[in-house]
Amino acid sequence: MEVLHPNVRNKCEGPGRPANPGVFLDGRAGKGDTCSGEPSIDFPVSVVLPAGGTGERTGLHTPKQFCSLLGRPLISYTIQAFERVSWIQHIVVVVAKESMGLMADIIQRFQHHKVLVVSGGSTRHRSICNGVLALDEEGTAPDRPRVVIIHDAVRPFVEEGFLREIAVAAKDHGAAGAIRPLVSTVIATTSEGFLDHSLERAKYRASEMPQGFTHHVIRQAYQRCTEADFEFGTECLHLALQYCGTNAKLIEGPPTLWKVTYKKDLAAAESVLKESLSESACMITGGRTAAAALAEAFQKAAGALHMGLDPIPDVTAENSRYLLKESNFIQVSINGHCLSEVEALIKALEEANPAALHPLVIIWMRVLTEDEASDSSTAAPTSALLDMASTAKLHQILLYGIQFLQSKVRPLSFPHLFSFVFFSLQIGLRVPKECKLKRS
Numbered sequence: 001m002e003v004l005h006p007n008v009r010n011k012c013e014g015p016g017r018p019a020n021p022g023v024f025l026d027g028r029a030g031k032g033d034t035c036s037g038e039p040s041i042d043f044p045v046s047v048v049l050p051a052g053g054t055g056e057r058t059g060l061h062t063p064k065q066f067c068s069l070l071g072r073p074l075i076s077y078t079i080q081a082f083e084r085v086s087w088i089q090h091i092v093v094v095v096a097k098e099s100m101g102l103m104a105d106i107i108q109r110f111q112h113h114k115v116l117v118v119s120g121g122s123t124r125h126r127s128i129c130n131g132v133l134a135l136d137e138e139g140t141a142p143d144r145p146r147v148v149i150i151h152d153a154v155r156p157f158v159e160e161g162f163l164r165e166i167a168v169a170a171k172d173h174g175a176a177g178a179i180r181p182l183v184s185t186v187i188a189t190t191s192e193g194f195l196d197h198s199l200e201r202a203k204y205r206a207s208e209m210p211q212g213f214t215h216h217v218i219r220q221a222y223q224r225c226t227e228a229d230f231e232f233g234t235e236c237l238h239l240a241l242q243y244c245g246t247n248a249k250l251i252e253g254p255p256t257l258w259k260v261t262y263k264k265d266l267a268a269a270e271s272v273l274k275e276s277l278s279e280s281a282c283m284i285t286g287g288r289t290a291a292a293a294l295a296e297a298f299q300k301a302a303g304a305l306h307m308g309l310d311p312i313p314d315v316t317a318e319n320s321r322y323l324l325k326e327s328n329f330i331q332v333s334i335n336g337h338c339l340s341e342v343e344a345l346i347k348a349l350e351e352a353n354p355a356a357l358h359p360l361v362i363i364w365m366r367v368l369t370e371d372e373a374s375d376s377s378t379a380a381p382t383s384a385l386l387d388m389a390s391t392a393k394l395h396q397i398l399l400y401g402i403q404f405l406q407s408k409v410r411p412l413s414f415p416h417l418f419s420f421v422f423f424s425l426q427i428g429l430r431v432p433k434e435c436k437l438k439r440s
């Protein structure tokens with residue numbers, strides 16, 4: 001636990017008044033989990049996530065950044081999006097003083113790492129400024145970044161590739177920002193509430209996040225800006241231009257950069273998360289030829305429905321990364337019914353203890369040939385599987401079983417098989433239930 005130097009000067013809320021010392025919270029020692037195999041950026045980058053607002057426009061009592069989506073606070077998704085990027089050194093989360101304890105709990109519970117928490121201010125600019133200052137101080141503060149990325153904590157869908165573009169452009173130009181095409185036309189009104197004029201929509205863009213700045217530019221911008229900027233401003237790019245003469249490079253971002261603002265946006269964010277979680281899985285074949293052949297055939301069938309399936313022999317050695325990155329697992333067993341493979345997978349997941357944003361789903365897919373099916377001793381170990389499912393659920397692991405007969409007369413029906421798997425992945429996120437053996 002590292003405490004920032006107590007006299008972190010908080011210019012943002014008036015000169016001289018020290019901000020609450022930030023604390024370094026690291027809920028989990030150990031390596032981060034990069035989500036990309038691309039080469040890392042070769043200059044230090046840190047992130048400031050302003051999360052000190054009250055979320056009034058949602059009409060909810062809980063500030064939207066702390067509202068739960070699939071059982072997890074919204075801010076946790078945003079933090080994980082950044083902590084999985086290996087070239088990001090520190091994540092400064094700026095929260096209201098009264099939320100510091102809650103934020104510490106979230107970091108501990110979801111095992112976030114490389115996070116520094118500092119107290120926010122009465123406006124978004126004051127909060128961002130506090131976050132930048134926290135990166136600024138000599139002494140115990142983390143090593144200084146070359147580039148500072150600023151990203152609203154209530155924009156959970158940010159991708160590493162776009163972050164990289166913003167960071168490189170910020171390094172090259174001093175500032176960079178995400179833009180999106182305008183959906184509505186911008187108009188100016190008279191003081192009596194009538195149309196004064198409208199802007200030519202094609203000439204304008206919506207300013208979104210993330211934005212990036214060299215540490216020098218954003219620090220100077222906040223040192224020079226006025227109280228009116230702090231009180232009423234909403235655009236960091238403007239401060240860089242106004243007070244540092246830096247024209248930000250503008251980069252059109254993906255539509256996923258939208259900000260959770262209203263209550264309906266929380267529901268939209270949850271359904272986006274749910275959809276994204278059931279679109280991929282890894283199929284564990286145990287290295288057996290028949291299982292690998294089945295997995296490859298299944299992978300082709302799933303590809304047509306834009307579902308990514310990775311056949312792998314096991315989750316050891318270099319495949320252990322799936323335990324941290326993946327969320328859905330299909331354990332393929334052909335004949336035989338020992339549950340040891342499923343048991344081993346559950347154990348590996350518990351040990352890896354991924355900072356999963358959602359329940360993990362394991363589907364035990366068991367294929368019986370005709371002679372096996374006629375042998376009563378190979379009957380599905382339903383009670384053992386149900387017991388295992390009940391125990392696994394305590395660790396947020398949902399276990400389902402599917403068993404089907406493969407015979408000359410009844411060849412494998414992928415549509416049936418696939419619909420069960422996809423259905424389980426979807427349902428698995430909604431209501432954790434004991435596993436049910438399905439006979440197709």
Ligand SMILES: Nc1ccn([C@@H]2O[C@H](COP(=O)(O)OP(=O)(O)OP(=O)(O)O)[C@@H](O)[C@H]2O)c(=O)n1
Nearest residue numbers: 050051052053054055056057122123124127153
């Ligand atoms: N004093 C403030 C105000 C806002 N923010 C943060 O800035 C981001 C974008 O601001 P906005 O969507 O306006 O959030 P709120 O101010 O909370 O929303 P509202 O205006 O509806 O109250 C949010 O992550 C919010 O928590 C902040 O850090 N400090």
Ligand SMILES: O=P(O)(O)OC[C@@H](O)[C@@H](O)[C@@H](O)CO
Nearest residue numbers: 124152207208209234235236
């Ligand atoms: O004004 P709000 O606090 O709702 O949201 C902040 C937005 O203005 C900001 O995130 C982008 O427009 C980019 O500056």
